[in-house]
Amino acid sequence: MKRNIISIDEKKCVGCGLCVNACHQGALKLIDGKAKLVSESYCDGLGMCLPKCPTGALKIVEKEVKEFDSDRKGEEMNTKKSDTLACGCPSTNAKELKRNNVVERKHDVNEVQSELRQWPCQIKLVPVNAPYFNSARLLIAADCTAFANANVHSKFMKNKITLIGCPKLDSVDYSEKLTEIIKNNDIKSIDVLRMSVPCCGGIENAVKQALINSGKMIPWRVIVISPDGEILE
Numbered sequence: 001m002k003r004n005i006i007s008i009d010e011k012k013c014v015g016c017g018l019c020v021n022a023c024h025q026g027a028l029k030l031i032d033g034k035a036k037l038v039s040e041s042y043c044d045g046l047g048m049c050l051p052k053c054p055t056g057a058l059k060i061v062e063k064e065v066k067e068f069d070s071d072r073k074g075e076e077m078n079t080k081k082s083d084t085l086a087c088g089c090p091s092t093n094a095k096e097l098k099r100n101n102v103v104e105r106k107h108d109v110n111e112v113q114s115e116l117r118q119w120p121c122q123i124k125l126v127p128v129n130a131p132y133f134n135s136a137r138l139l140i141a142a143d144c145t146a147f148a149n150a151n152v153h154s155k156f157m158k159n160k161i162t163l164i165g166c167p168k169l170d171s172v173d174y175s176e177k178l179t180e181i182i183k184n185n186d187i188k189s190i191d192v193l194r195m196s197v198p199c200c201g202g203i204e205n206a207v208k209q210a211l212i213n214s215g216k217m218i219p220w221r222v223i224v225i226s227p228d229g230e231i232l233e
Helices: 018-022 075-080 152-157 174-184 198-214
Strands: 002-008 028-031 034-037 058-064 137-142 161-165 189-195 220-225
Touching: 002 034, 018 028, 137 152, 137 198, 152 189, 174 198, 189 198, 198 220
Parallel strands: 137 161, 137 189, 189 220
Antiparallel strands: 002 058, 028 034
16 A cells, blocks of 8 residues: 655664654664664654654655554554663663662762662653662652752652753653653652753653643652752742
């Protein structure tokens, strides 16, 4: 049958994997550093991946291809997301970090321990169904907060799963990803840690919208930090 389908210009593709992550059908994969259409029947031809490509390597074309297999929609995402993102980059492999309660003192008597409990920690990179989300208390933080306040690790991150991002720099709607995390996992509570600057309201609004979209009543609170490190509320 003749229908719309994605076409990839490999000369323009830089292998960033953004289109792969945007494809909800699992039709795209990174192979040998280039995005590839792994099955014509997986591609719905809607082009959700197009705006994610920074080099314009993707376009929609009409051609004679197999019918779209709607029954397997999202299957690839569900089976792979728990381990790694679709791009296959090793840096996105989900793993839990074990922390000892006692800090091991070495040469520096003032050395303190990181309280990061999992990897990855960027909202855009974290797998939706990572095992460390089970019964987790989340800290969703603007990435500047850890630099503005020296006690973020001990005061806010301890015993929590930490997700970080910057809504202004990423220019994405975090609410969609956060909605999936909340819907698909038993999240116990959510702390939102943001800066007092206006653009940081995006991360707070994303969490609020994700809670609404998920339909779950989860305890949550917002902590605001000023650029000089003061906790305002």
